[in-house]
Amino acid sequence: MFRLKSSVVIIHITGWLICLSLPLLFISGQTNDSRAFSMLRSPNYLIFLLTYIAIFYFHSTVLFPSLFFKKQYLLYGLSVLLLLMLVNFLQPFDHLVSQLRPPRRPPGSEWLPPGPPMPGADHRPPARLDFVSDFLFLLTISLSIATETTHRWRQTEKRALFAETRKTQAELSFLKAQINPHFLFNTLNNIYSLAMTHSEHTATSIMKLSNMLRYVTEESKGDFVLLENEIDCLNDYLDLQKLRLTSKTIVSFSITGNPGIKNIAPLVLLPFLENAFKYGVSNHEASEINIVLDCQQSTICFFCTNKIFRSQQDKNSTGIGISNTRQRLDHLYGNRYTLDINSANGIHNVSLLLPS
Known part of the structure; x- marks a missing residue:
């Protein structure tokens, strides 16, 4: 049965609070605090959180133990690359800060509502990389690798200590089993001598x-x-x-x-x-x-x-x-x-x- 230790839960919660507060600290330096903290109630911030939490635990519970530790390195690398492409497609950080960007207008001109598009004009923004999202993705994968590796190292150390303890107990039991027949043999000889002399x-x-x-x-x-x-x-x-x-x-x-x-x-x-x-x-x-x-x-x-x-x-x-x-x-x-x-x-x- 899978059980979580309270210390593990506290470490995970603390780690996520630190990592996911970094974007707020970055954004608060670009705009006023009231607008920055208003993002906590926005759907984009919820999507931002769920994206990196899902990546972390999917990598920790599925990709890393099922592919990397089973030496399927090529499939593991392709899976991580697909996740990176998914992050670039979603661009969670870019969508998070887009609501804080003011609308662009030419210098010295008044703002006018956008008119109907010109025939044949393409107003889609050019595709670009969301470097902050990519950095957070690499940070999430690195933390997942460090956490899972440390956990497995501790499990291996516990198993080795348990095996050593069992070995020591077996050796002690064996030594006691050797001593007891030795003592019994000598004592029975003494009683035999007494019986022979009535x-x-x-x-x-x-x-x-x-x-x-x-x-x-x-x-x-x-x-x-x-x-x-x-x-x-x-x-x-x-x-x-x-x-x-x-x-x-x-x-x-x-x-x-x-x-x-x-x-x-x-x-x-x-x-x-x-x-x-x-x-x-x-x-x-x-x-x-x-x-x-x-x-x-x-x-x-x-x-x-x-x-x-x-x-x-x-x-x-x-x-x-x-x-x-x-x-x-x-x-x-x-x-x-x-x-x-x-x-x-x-x-x-x-x-x-x-x-x-």
Whole structure:
């Protein structure tokens, strides 16, 4: 359905008031103001207005989009030439000012009413070009071309922006779809181990997994979620991991500040925890995983440290989770976040700073 924006209507009305007031300004300089403005009620002025308005919108809605943009340049040029010939035939400006011209008479003679024409005499005025009408025609065509070209350029820019937005959304959905099966695979392995040992914590772990899946599939559909909901998901994940750990591993998760109504991208912290449990847990040596979430007024600071027990080759392989998390952070936060991952003296450190 065709709809007009109020701004477009105002621009068109303003443009026509400016363009069509030019003849009045020109004529008012040639005669007194009362005679110039009396033309506003004359039929010739109405014909003058309708001529150029019709040319403008006929060119904008028919000729330019149907011929020029479809590369029918010859037919377009012929159509514009026919319109120019029509304007020269109508001579709208010449007819408009003709009513202001006084009748011509010889110098020093009194005016007499015209007598009957002489036999064989031809009193038709010689054909001439109406240069002002031609100039206004070229101005109207130029404005039409500029208006339509600008409109199409804006439409193309909007379509490109919309396509880019859809592409970004598709990429984010794809990255989240990769993260979720990765998390589910690891968690189901843990529950399988509990079931094989007939652990009494099997039912509890299944319930926590159910809560996490509900969060992943229902609550985290948008680009951002409440930080409190993300913390609940992390707590469920940590509880599931603790069920399989021995007393040699200590897990510390502390929260400082007030999460309040802060927002965060869903599941951006979970891959770092998965990485910590993958490389920072040993069944033979004491290990410790420290996790800190600091909720400041305008930022969310996440820190995670763990000892490295895997080989150098495994240590450099952070997996698809960390790689996708970086891409999601780039898409959602741009250059407004800081991620620092480093290893020193056998300790793996993760520091993530997000705006809230």
